[in-house]
Amino acid sequence: MSKYLIVPVAIAIAVLLWFWGSGGFDSLAAWAAGEQREFQNQIARALRAARAEQPAAIATLLMVCFAYGFFHAIGPGHGKVLIGGYGLGRNVAFLRLSAISVLSSLGQAVTAIVLVYAGVLIFQMSRESLVGATEQVMAPISYGAIAAIGLWLVLRSIRSFARRSHSATTPQHSHHDHGTCSSCGHRHGPTAQEVAQVGSLRESVLLIAGIAARPCTGALFVLILTWQMGIAMAGIAGAFAMALGTATVTTLVGWTSFGLRGGLIASASATRFASVLAPTIELVAGLIIAVIAFGLLMRAI
Incomplete structure (x- = not known):
């Protein structure tokens, strides 16, 4: 039944490419920027209300900060490319x-x-x-870490291709390989145990650190204002509310990449391309992450 997944996966990829080529992402970012400016005004009003100790002012501030974080994350940055590329390139647990x-x-x-x-x-x-x-210190550190992760994915994929090439040229003497095809006697793909490998804790920590190294400018704005206004705890709570709004977007991107990878692997599981599809996806994802990160790094320095 997995072959029937090829059609929806192909349609999803085609729609994404069309949306990208038609400038849809630029329009989406412009719309998000407009919404972000409106929420900045609402944050300023909510801060004045909180300083005046008006009822429900803190709750309003937190809701507005959450919404600001959500719309701000739709625009450039906030690790969406890294989370999406990593989820697409590596078989990471959901x-x-x-x-x-x-x-x-x-x-x-x-x-x-x-x-x-x-x-x-x-x-x-x-x-x-x-x-x-x-912008001058934290951003380059973040971009450098993200580029390193992209290069690590590329290196992993190259090593995987090398191992497969070595296995293909090495005589196999075992007659108990249950992963072979009954009709041709060759393996068309990795075993379930091989596919089940997930990213290491070290990779996870590097991912988190690479994204977290550059804070949101909106959070800086709220924290500085609330410190000057004498309501520092409200600013700290607002910064975390923004982070949760941002996390909503990045998590959705991660889920999308997780589903897309699963669909691609399942679609090709019964074909001769299954054994090379996973490292190919990892190679492409790593190259995309590295190229974008290096571009941002060159602009930052």
């Missing part, structure tokens, strides 16, 4: 990929809090200096 998405977004909030309060309390930095430090 719950692990979801946890990476959420923890990386929460990590951005933690980075923003540490940066702001270290900056204003220890180094007496202004808002402009903090944003400048984010």
Whole structure:
């Protein structure tokens, strides 16, 4: 039955390519930017209400911050390419990929809090200096880590191709390989145990750190304002609410990549291309991540 998945997977890929080629993602980012500006105004009003201790002001602030984080994450950045590419390139467990998405977004909030309060309390930095430090120091670190992950995926895929090539040229003396095809005597794909391999904890930590290294500028804005207004805890809560809004988008991207990879692997499981499809997907995903990250890194420095 898996061969019937080829059609919906092909349609999904075609729709994504058409949406990309027609400038749909640019229009989506422009729309999200407009919504983001409106939410910035609402955040400012909610902060003034919170300072005046108006009823339900904090709840309103948290809801607006969550919405800001959601719409802000639709635009460029926030690790969507990394989460999506990693979920597509590696056979990561569903719950692990979801946890990476959420923890990386929460990590951005933690980075923003540490940066702001270290900056204003220890180094007496202004808002402009903090944003400048984010763009000039934290952003290159984040892009460099993301590029390293992309290169790691590329290296893994090349090693996988090399192992398969070696296996294909090495005589097989075992007569108990239950993964062979009954009609031709050759393996068409990896075993269930081989496919079940998931990303390591080290990869997960590097992913989270790479995304979390660059905090959201919206969180910096809220944290600095609330510190100046004397309602610091409201700002910290707002930063985490933004992170949860961002996590909603990155998690959806991760789920989409997880489903797309599963569909592609299942579609080809009964064909002779199954053994090379997984490393090919990993190679393409790694190249996309590395190229985009290196491009952003060159712009940042």
